[in-house]
Amino acid sequence: MKTAVVTGATSGIGLAVCAELAALGFAVVGVGQSEERCASAASGLAAAYPDVPILFFRADLSRQAEVARVGGEIREYLEDRRFGRLEALINNAGCVRGRYTTTEDGYETVFAVNHLAGFMLSGMLMPCLISAKGRILMTSSGSHKGTRPRWSDMMLKRGYNPLFAYKQSKLCNLLFAYGLNERFGKLGISAYGIDPGLVKTDIGFKNAGGIVALVWKLRHRRGVPPELPAKIYARVCLEAEAPKGLYYGMSGEEKYSRQVNKRNADRLWELSERLCGMKLGADEK
Amino acid sequence: MTVLITGAAGGLGRAFALECASRGWDLLLTDINAEGLERAARGLARQYDVNIYPVACDIRDDGQVERLLQYAGENGLKLDMLLNVAGIDHEGAFAGRGFDKIAEILRLNIEATLRVTHKALAFRRKTGTFRIVFVSSLASLYPMPLKASYAASKRFLLDFSYALGRELKSEDATVLALCPGGLPTTREALNGIEAQGFWGEATTNRLEKVARKTVSRALRGRKLYVPGALNRAFSIAARIVPPSLLAGLLYQRWSRAQAKRPAADFM
Numbered sequence: 001m002k003t004a005v006v007t008g009a010t011s012g013i014g015l016a017v018c019a020e021l022a023a024l025g026f027a028v029v030g031v032g033q034s035e036e037r038c039a040s041a042a043s044g045l046a047a048a049y050p051d052v053p054i055l056f057f058r059a060d061l062s063r064q065a066e067v068a069r070v071g072g073e074i075r076e077y078l079e080d081r082r083f084g085r086l087e088a089l090i091n092n093a094g095c096v097r098g099r100y101t102t103t104e105d106g107y108e109t110v111f112a113v114n115h116l117a118g119f120m121l122s123g124m125l126m127p128c129l130i131s132a133k134g135r136i137l138m139t140s141s142g143s144h145k146g147t148r149p150r151w152s153d154m155m156l157k158r159g160y161n162p163l164f165a166y167k168q169s170k171l172c173n174l175l176f177a178y179g180l181n182e183r184f185g186k187l188g189i190s191a192y193g194i195d196p197g198l199v200k201t202d203i204g205f206k207n208a209g210g211i212v213a214l215v216w217k218l219r220h221r222r223g224v225p226p227e228l229p230a231k232i233y234a235r236v237c238l239e240a241e242a243p244k245g246l247y248y249g250m251s252g253e254e255k256y257s258r259q260v261n262k263r264n265a266d267r268l269w270e271l272s273e274r275l276c277g278m279k280l281g282a283d284e285k
Numbered sequence: 286m287t288v289l290i291t292g293a294a295g296g297l298g299r300a301f302a303l304e305c306a307s308r309g310w311d312l313l314l315t316d317i318n319a320e321g322l323e324r325a326a327r328g329l330a331r332q333y334d335v336n337i338y339p340v341a342c343d344i345r346d347d348g349q350v351e352r353l354l355q356y357a358g359e360n361g362l363k364l365d366m367l368l369n370v371a372g373i374d375h376e377g378a379f380a381g382r383g384f385d386k387i388a389e390i391l392r393l394n395i396e397a398t399l400r401v402t403h404k405a406l407a408f409r410r411k412t413g414t415f416r417i418v419f420v421s422s423l424a425s426l427y428p429m430p431l432k433a434s435y436a437a438s439k440r441f442l443l444d445f446s447y448a449l450g451r452e453l454k455s456e457d458a459t460v461l462a463l464c465p466g467g468l469p470t471t472r473e474a475l476n477g478i479e480a481q482g483f484w485g486e487a488t489t490n491r492l493e494k495v496a497r498k499t500v501s502r503a504l505r506g507r508k509l510y511v512p513g514a515l516n517r518a519f520s521i522a523a524r525i526v527p528p529s530l531l532a533g534l535l536y537q538r539w540s541r542a543q544a545k546r547p548a549a550d551f552m
Contacts, residue, residue: 065324099469100493104321106299106328155332157303157493209475275331 001052002132003027003082004237005074005125007061007118008093010037012201013139016226017090020234022049027082029074030056031093053081061093061117062103064276071124078128085132086125088237091118092139094169096204098212100160107275108155110162114169119176119272123280126184133188135242136180137233138173140193142249145257147171149264154271162212172268174256177246179265183282190242193256195249196229198222286310287362289405291344291398292371294321296470297420300496301368306333308500313357313364315342316371338362344371344397354404363410366503368418369398369442374435376543387434394438399445406458415458416503419446423466423488423516426523430536431543439464443509450508459506463499465490466516480545484538487515 004021008014009030018028022045030045032038038056045054055077059070078086094114101109107116122129122136129136147167150156156165173193180191200223204216232248245253246260273279288305292298294316302312306329316322319341326339340356342349357364372394375386402417409415422439429436443462450460466488467478478485490512502510511520523531 099489100491101469102299102303102492103328104295104324106303106325106332155303157307158497160491160493207472207475209469209479275328277327277331 001027002087004088004090005029005086006090006092007031010041013196013199013226013229014092015041016230017233018045020230022052024234024238025052027053031059031070032056033060062109062113064105067117067120071121075125075128084128086128087132087134089122089125089129090137090233093117094139096162096166096208096212098162098209110165110169111155115172116272116275120276123278129189130187135237136191137236138177138193140173140195141170142195143167144171144174148259171259174247174260175265175268178260179269187282192236193247194232195254197224197250199224199226199229201226286365287313288366288368289313289364290368290370291315291401294318294325297468298370299325300492301370302329304496304500306335309335311336313338313362315340315353317343344401345392350400350404354408357408364405364408365410365413366416367405369402370420372420376432378431379433390434390438395441417460418499418503419462421462421464423464425464426520427535428528428532430532431539447508461503461507462509464511465495466513468492481542
């Protein structure tokens with residue numbers, strides 16, 4: 001039985017992906033922020049898919065200490081119960097913030113949750129992913145286009161704009177996938193950015209504040225239900241031969257920004273290693 | 286430049302630390318929350334190439350503040366700036382809560398803040414201007430029912446700041462009082478802003494901007510900084526409107542806001 005780890009798994013796209021993968025016979029490990037929501041997502045999935053193991057871990061992925069803790073716990077579970085193998089890691093947890101806020105580590109929240117948490121978790125689960133020649137999927141977005149990383153101020157301290165923070169973080173997701181393929185491709189790892197399109201989720205209502213909730217209230221109505229993009233994730237995870245592309249959406253492989261290149265990917269990789277205090281390279285393993 | 290920041294583990298203190306580090310200044314950071322301080326310091330060190338000295342300390346305790354500054358002395362740190370951020374608020378009616386909570390506000394916001402300032406002056410760099418910032422509050426400008434002790438404690442800092450500034454003029458030190466509105470720092474603070482509805486949103490300042498401009502203004506030797514045009518208008522109105530009328534208006538506002546959420550503490 002294959003295993004998938006999904007972050008941001010208690011609602012929206014994450015929950016739909018859990019259901020889709022459970023239906024396809026994956027053992028599902030979900031990560032969510034709130035105890036109650038984890039419990040209700042777990043019981044809902046367990047009732048619908050009684051034949052596969054469903055397990056949820058609670059963690060606030062904005063805090064690096066929490067990412068490290070939950071990463072350790074998941075790895076222990078995989079080693080004890082799933083033969084140390086992880087076929088799919090779906091770094092899906094994401095947020096928007098209407099205002100500049102920092103995490104307890106002093107990092108800008110959107111960057112910390114949408115990118116750094118996934119970087120760190122991928123690093124912690126890498127041995128299990130390598131054992132299974134696993135796939136790593138990032139929930140990116142078409143909104144990554146038309147931006148470039150603001151290298152001089154990645155945390156946007158000198159000028160915060162909610163939309164730019166989000167777009168940049170989604171560009172980082174693709175750059176991370178690019179970097180993963182470069183470094184771990186020869187070990188059988190494949191990484192992807194997924195474009196779910198405009199989806200009817202609650203992302204803009206969760207602690208976003210400011211004008212974001214208002215804008216999202218108008219915009220999210222036009223979104224598709226999360227069950228539709230969940231199929232993209234399932235397809236990329238299931239395909240017998242790992243898909244060769246980097247960026248997949250509803251219509252298959254999609255074009256991505258020219259900013260997604262080796263130079264930017266390497267630079268982000270180096271910065272992420274420094275900010276997470278960990279080395280993530282094929283040689284270290 | 287070396288800067289001492291109290292309450293540096295979270296919120297505005299952490300934002301100041303980021304601001305100062307981005308200017309390439311060394312930081313002596315303190316907070317009562319040792320673990321949080323360690324995390325913030327680590328994050329700062331990973332982002333900026335500056336020297337960071339985190340020393341956890343309860344600034345209400347004389348001995349601990351002595352040790353903090355002794356540490357500074359042993360490491361050859363000479364202070365160029367002091368940012369007094371550590372503070373606390375317990376909302377609610379004066380008679381409606383235990384006196385220990387009231388005393389805590391006074392001890393931390395006033396006594397401890399002055400203790401750090403008094404002792405830190407001895408560790409200032411002898412050359413160059415010394416900059417002191419007190420984090421007062423927009424609340425300091427009015428009598429504030431249901432936040433009476435907090436607002437009055439911040440008023441103390443505001444008046445004290447002006448007076449100290451005059452005393453230290455001949456010693457090449459400047460003192461700035463910062464009077465921000467709501468700041469989006471902790472979850473509780475954000476809940477508080479949301480519970481106040483429109484006026485909460487309107488008086489809320491941008492954290493990163495307040496941190497940057499406060500430091501810039503302190504460097505220019507300014508005495509008062511009220512961030513935000515609306516807040517500045519309020520601060521001017523507060524000088525004209527009679528205090529009893531203000532107290533009446535604010536009582537209405539806070540009782541409505543507090544009905545919408547459980548009383549919360551925020552720094």
